[in-house]
Amino acid sequence: MEGLSTRGGRINDFKMGIDDIRLEAGVTLLFTNVKKDLDSDGQADTKLLLSNGGSVEILGIDNLTEADWALIA
Numbered sequence: 337m338e339g340l341s342t343r344g345g346r347i348n349d350f351k352m353g354i355d356d357i358r359l360e361a362g363v364t365l366l367f368t369n370v371k372k373d374l375d376s377d378g379q380a381d382t383k384l385l386l387s388n389g390g391s392v393e394i395l396g397i398d399n400l401t402e403a404d405w406a407l408i409a
């Protein structure tokens with residue numbers, strides 16, 4: 337996924353196996369909080385907390401795996 341700010345954001349069109357999450361150099365993923373409905377639409381979402389204090393909410397996705405982001409820096 338190009339252009340995603342690691343300062344924070346919300347993604348509502350993430351496609352499993354197509355999009356990935358690119359973290360800026362030095363920024364690591366601290367915590368993945370899955371299966372919470374962040375926007376109250378009845379579908380579980382994922383929230384990623386980043387080492388720089390930012391967070392990214394991925395709407396409509398509750399089954400991200402480490403392979404979706406871990407290898408990109």
Ligand SMILES: [Ca+2]
Nearest residue numbers: 374375377379
């Ligand atoms: Ca939701």
